Amino acid sequence: MLRNRTVGNGLTFLTYLLTFIIFFPIFWMVLTSFKTEAVAFDYPPKLVFTPTLSNWNIALFETGFFKSLRNTLLIVAGSTSLALILGIPAAYALAYYPGKRADFTLTWLISTRMLPPVGVIVPLFIIFRDTGLRDTHLGMIIIYCAMNLPLVVWMMRSFFLDVPYEILEAGRIDGVSLWQEFRFIAIPLVTPGLFATALLCMIFSWNEFFFAFNLTVTDAAPLSVYISSFKTAEGLFWAKMSAGATAAVLPVVIAGWFAQRQLVKGLTMGAVK
Amino acid sequence: MSQASVLSGTVPEQERPKSVLPSLRRLLTTPALVFMIIVTQVPLLFTIAYSLQRWNLLRPQRRGFVGLDNFPRVLQEPSFWTIIRNTMTLTLSVVIITLVLGMILALLLNRTFPGRGIIRTMLITPFLIMPTVSAVLWKNVLFNPAFGLIGSAFALAGLPRPDILAHEPMIAVIIIIVWEWTPFMMLILLAGLQSLDMERVEAAQIDGADLIQIFRHILIPHLMRYIELAVLMEMLFILSVFGEIFVTTTGGPGIQTTNLSFGIYIEAFQRWDIGQASAMGIYAIILANVMLVVFIRVLRRGQDEGITT
Numbered sequence: 001m002l003r004n005r006t007v008g009n010g011l012t013f014l015t016y017l018l019t020f021i022i023f024f025p026i027f028w029m030v031l032t033s034f035k036t037e038a039v040a041f042d043y044p045p046k047l048v049f050t051p052t053l054s055n056w057n058i059a060l061f062e063t064g065f066f067k068s069l070r071n072t073l074l075i076v077a078g079s080t081s082l083a084l085i086l087g088i089p090a091a092y093a094l095a096y097y098p099g100k101r102a103d104f105t106l107t108w109l110i111s112t113r114m115l116p117p118v119g120v121i122v123p124l125f126i127i128f129r130d131t132g133l134r135d136t137h138l139g140m141i142i143i144y145c146a147m148n149l150p151l152v153v154w155m156m157r158s159f160f161l162d163v164p165y166e167i168l169e170a171g172r173i174d175g176v177s178l179w180q181e182f183r184f185i186a187i188p189l190v191t192p193g194l195f196a197t198a199l200l201c202m203i204f205s206w207n208e209f210f211f212a213f214n215l216t217v218t219d220a221a222p223l224s225v226y227i228s229s230f231k232t233a234e235g236l237f238w239a240k241m242s243a244g245a246t247a248a249v250l251p252v253v254i255a256g257w258f259a260q261r262q263l264v265k266g267l268t269m270g271a272v273k
Numbered sequence: 274m275s276q277a278s279v280l281s282g283t284v285p286e287q288e289r290p291k292s293v294l295p296s297l298r299r300l301l302t303t304p305a306l307v308f309m310i311i312v313t314q315v316p317l318l319f320t321i322a323y324s325l326q327r328w329n330l331l332r333p334q335r336r337g338f339v340g341l342d343n344f345p346r347v348l349q350e351p352s353f354w355t356i357i358r359n360t361m362t363l364t365l366s367v368v369i370i371t372l373v374l375g376m377i378l379a380l381l382l383n384r385t386f387p388g389r390g391i392i393r394t395m396l397i398t399p400f401l402i403m404p405t406v407s408a409v410l411w412k413n414v415l416f417n418p419a420f421g422l423i424g425s426a427f428a429l430a431g432l433p434r435p436d437i438l439a440h441e442p443m444i445a446v447i448i449i450i451v452w453e454w455t456p457f458m459m460l461i462l463l464a465g466l467q468s469l470d471m472e473r474v475e476a477a478q479i480d481g482a483d484l485i486q487i488f489r490h491i492l493i494p495h496l497m498r499y500i501e502l503a504v505l506m507e508m509l510f511i512l513s514v515f516g517e518i519f520v521t522t523t524g525g526p527g528i529q530t531t532n533l534s535f536g537i538y539i540e541a542f543q544r545w546d547i548g549q550a551s552a553m554g555i556y557a558i559i560l561a562n563v564m565l566v567v568f569i570r571v572l573r574r575g576q577d578e579g580i581t582t
Binding site: 093231 | 414519557
């Protein structure tokens with residue numbers, strides 16, 4: 001018994017230790033953002049110092065941060081809404097009124113998600129250049145909508161299937177129209193799932209870099225592209241860089257913390273609950 | 274009857290007139306499907322078409338149809354094979370390391386201990402962080418040889434400061450991506466562990482099975498489905514890694530850390546060779562599919578053996 005407790009305490013300690021190591025870079029980034037540039041380069045590295053907001057001020061207000069944030073917000077909101085508008089009716093039909101080709105449709109949707117982005121980037125670049133979609137919000141909204149649409153269909157379908165059949169059946173016996181069934185019976189029952197799905201779309205499009213980097217220049221460049229410009233700021237502006245980086249990830253990290261339970265479902269297209 | 278049909282994913286259709294159904298179905302699914310065909314399949318056809326052309330955007334007047342010539346031309350370049358080797362090294366190392374680390378963390382988290390919720394939240398955070406932020410953070414604040422945290426830790430221990438990005442660039446890239454993807458493995462394996470019937474484990478313990486036997490004969494067979502899923506998904510994402518490499522090493526030194534994604538980017542948007550880049554894109558799609566098929570086979574076989582022994 002005593003031995004069991006010692007082993008248990010040891011395992012708990014090991015868990016804390018590993019978590020400390022894995023989380024430390026993030027902790028250090030946040031900490032660095034409150035240092036002065038001089039303190040950020042101190043040796044040995046300082047844990048205790050007088051915090052300053054001056055680098056947050058510079059990172060947020062004296063750089064292109066807000067312009068990129070605005071682009072990210074527009075693209076994320078637009079692509080998520082479009083994916084939901086297109087995806088929810090399809091998921092609804094595939095859940096409640098599947099035809100013979102429903103399985104094929106679902107598999108095909110997944111296969112589009114598995115397509116390596118480099119397999120289509122060259123034609124997308126050329127099409128975008130020739131149609132004027134390059135470096136526009138609309139162009140990025142279209143790309144991210146396509147990236148998230150399979151996820152929306154798969155997840156929303158699994159949420160629709162979780163609705164107890166008796167409820168739908170009762171409605172149909174009462175003679176509700178299809179629209180009423182959708183709007184007043186099904187949608188209220190899947191609202192939590194709907195929010196989780198939207199949240200995941202937001203996380204994926206917020207963090208995406210490859211398409212954003214190749215299909216935008218300045219006008220529509222989102223935060224992920226803005227942050228990548230720090231790759232050459234080596235050695236000089238760590239505190240400012242840390243402040244910008246912390247601000248850029250904060251909304252998604254918080255959203256992800258709240259959506260933890262749905263995260264697994266979303267990452268596996270609803271295969272694991 | 275109704276319960277069973279809901280579980281199997283089909284709902285009886287007789288409540289609505291049969292003649293309405295096909296048109297209804299079409300009305301609801303067509304917008305999404307047409308959108309996906311235009312945005313994903315049309316570019317794919319264009320990639321195939323471009324791969325059959327000699328087309329450099331810097332010399333557009335020389336554009337012309339060359340049939341399959343681009344495909345052997347790509348294979349004849351020694352750099353292409355280095356790129357393939359880098360892609361495989363990166364993908365396989367990351368998948369194997371994250372699988373082991375993710376398993377350890379999932380087993381540790383599948384217990385009751387104080388602060389479990391907070392620990393779980395902290396552990397998933399690297400996965401939520403934008404890849405370009407992770408890359409910028411590791412490159413500067415951690416790996417920088419003169420001022421970085423890892424260098425300082427070495428110096429405090431009386432050792433010389435290592436310049437990991439310069440001397441072992443591939444290992445540096447692998448470390449960053451492992452850090453980002455370990456939470457993903459952990460989350461899915463943890464979901465698998467939590468779906469395990471603990472009575473089976475207890476029954477085995479009563480029968481005198483030790484921990485290793487329980488791990489091999491109960492845990493692993495049960496988790497196989499989750500492992501398969503997690504590895505498949507992760508592999509597809511790691512094959513397409515781009516941001517981390519672009520930010521930290523720009524594919525270098527030389528092409529030491531150039532993977533297929535980055536190689537195609539260079540071919541298309543630095544050398545502007547649309548034909549050759551498209552042929553490489555086709556190879557990338559083939560490689561993704563081959564890796565998937567091989568992997569599923571290996572896993573299925575392991576799974577069967579695991580159950581029979």
